[in-house]
Amino acid sequence: MAKVGDLYQSADWKSEKHVPVIECPDAVKADEMFDVKITMGKEVAHPNTTDHHILWIKLFFKADGDKFPYQIGNFEFTAHGESVEGPDTGPVHTNHSVVTSMKTTKPGHLYATSYCNIHGLWEYEKELKLK
Numbered sequence: 001m002a003k004v005g006d007l008y009q010s011a012d013w014k015s016e017k018h019v020p021v022i023e024c025p026d027a028v029k030a031d032e033m034f035d036v037k038i039t040m041g042k043e044v045a046h047p048n049t050t051d052h053h054i055l056w057i058k059l060f061f062k063a064d065g066d067k068f069p070y071q072i073g074n075f076e077f078t079a080h081g082e083s084v085e086g087p088d089t090g091p092v093h094t095n096h097s098v099v100t101s102m103k104t105t106k107p108g109h110l111y112a113t114s115y116c117n118i119h120g121l122w123e124y125e126k127e128l129k130l131k
Contacts (some may be wrong), residue, residue, distance in 0.1 A: 007111065008123040017041040018122045021058050022111035027129040033103045038112045040096040050087035053080040054096035057114045063106035073100050
């Protein structure tokens, strides 16, 4: 049986539309709020249709020296053009990107995970240093 970690895919975000790219400073001041943006399909657009879409993005932070990560946020995208009139006829579409704010007193790594209803689980990691 596969372990959960084996189910996640990763790739170069410049050529793969499913990678949840983390954008934030490389180094931040301890205990000071900063923005973290997560974008799907940064260079290659990901579809957002009834049949093919991103359902969610999750953000975690694992501080250096800590055993477990902390969940920063869980972001769901629930409007993909569905309608009682049929697929892709609805008036509302969510955009599969998110901006959140956080602070930390330790350096570590940010992890973004996402789920595409067709292509499964994806991950991305970014190191975060303190100034």
